[in-house]
Amino acid sequence: MGVWSHLLKEEKKSFWLHLLYSVFEGAVMGGILLNEFIFLKSMHGSEVKLAALFVISIAVYILLVLFSEFIRRTARKRIMLRWVGVITRLPLLLFFFFPKDAFAYLNTELYQYLFLGIFLIYYLGVIVIHPTINQLLKNNYRDEHMAKLYSWATTANKLVVLLVSFGLGILLDSNYYVFRITWPLMGISGILAVYFLSTIPYTPVEKVFPRPFFVAIGDSIRRMGDILLKNKAYRDFEIGFMLYGFAFMFTVTVITLYLENVLHLSYTSVAFYKNTGNLVLLFAMPIFGIVLGKIDPRKFAQISYSFMFLYILFVGLSEFVETSFVWNDLNIVLMVLIGFVFFGLFQSAMNLQFSIGSAYFVTNPDHAGDYQAVHLSLVGFRGLFAPFVGLALYRSLGYFPTFMIACGCLLIAIIYMQISYKRYDLMK
DSSP, rough: OHHHHTTHHHHHHHHHHHHHHHHHHHHHHHTTTTTTIIIIIIOOOOOOHHHHHHHHHGEEEEEGHHHHEEEEEEEEEEEHHHHHHHHHGGGGGGGGGSOOSHHHHHHSHHHHHHHHHHHHHHHHHHHHHHHHHHHHHHHSSSSHHHHHHHHHHHHHHHHHHHHHHHHHHHHHHHHHHHHHHOOOOOOOOHHHHHHHTTTOOOOOOOOOOOOHHHHHHHHHHHHHHHHHOOOOHHHHHHHHHHHHHHHHHHHHHHHIIIIIIIIIOOHHHHHHHHHHHHHHHHHHHHHHHHHHHSSSSHHHHHHHHHHHHHHHHHHHTTOOOEEEEETTTTEEEEEHHHHHHHHHHHHHHHHHHHHHHGGGSOOOOOGGGHHHHHHHHHHHHHHHHHHHHHHHHHHOOHHHHHHHHHHHOOOHHHHHHHHHHSSTTTOO
16 A cells, blocks of 8 residues: 555545445446346336437437536535435435336336436436546546546445445346335435535635636537547547447347347346456456557557457357356356456446547647547437437347447448558647
8 A cells, every 4th residue: 555655634535535435336336237127127118218228328428518517617516516416316216116016017108217217317417427526536636646546446336336236136036126125225325425525625716707608618519520620530539439339339229138038137147247347347447547558549449449349249149159058047158258258348448448538639738628528429429319220220130130230330440440540640
């Protein structure tokens, strides 16, 4: 703990609060990790509504420009965080009043729509809370310690996600409707998490904004357009990201349907596969953190897209290579297990690429936020329709052709990144 001995008293206090936030938020994330399977298996949700669940989790990013300006103008961020935590996590307590028998869900679609509404509110909170975290930590951690402290808190978060999601999977296999108890508990945990986050020391700074709110948003949108027009290397990076995004969103609903309808996996088995990916992520992320700092982000993108390609390919091959066995009540499908190992490698690379990849193209530090706003707004844009397109492809062509179309998008993205790397320098 050599780093710990060199921390200031204020840094140690901030870290413990950051750690508490990460642990309690990890409980929420672990509880939500299986939400699409709960919607499909326990609540008998339709394929279209399942696609809608993925849409609302991604499309909210299209509102980021609006919310970013709101956050920027809010001086009392601690109070803002607490209200956002309560408003967006308290609705999870409504699951306590959901029925605990299959007939109620088969007889009416009301609860499925309530489910989607509750999670829409939850995901709206994410695009306020996550940008604020960076501001709070930046004010309390010195640059030379920030990465290390952040990695400690993130590791704790992921370990809690592993434990909670696997435990929830076991509980759900014994009672399909135990989410009526666990999700309200997750709601309380989420409110506590945001409360701990809001107590990280922060000195409000009153600023005068000469431009009206919506005029400032218009200015931000124009700057984002200029970035895409003038920074050719970054534009290519986002084109590649768009192709990858289509592949991911085409298959995100379809793979869930495949694991449920074709492989008939239990909740515990699904949690096992997802946590296999998370374990790989924990070990691989520090390595990829070093790699990203040494190579062009477009070359790094080729690595992450390749892992995604292999993940989809191996899951698709499980339809033809039927090697499987049962171990401790877990249904181990070899091709799917290999696929999720690659998914963990993909996640570890993509988490970095998604969060800080845009920063490497910034030519003016004052516009760093605009680059990330461009990136996340495009994520939200394709999230509006891509999961539905993937569902339509699966219904028309079947599982494997849909997977191969996604692999084709990724292959084009990999090739395009290579062409861009040879054509444009990083700052062109």
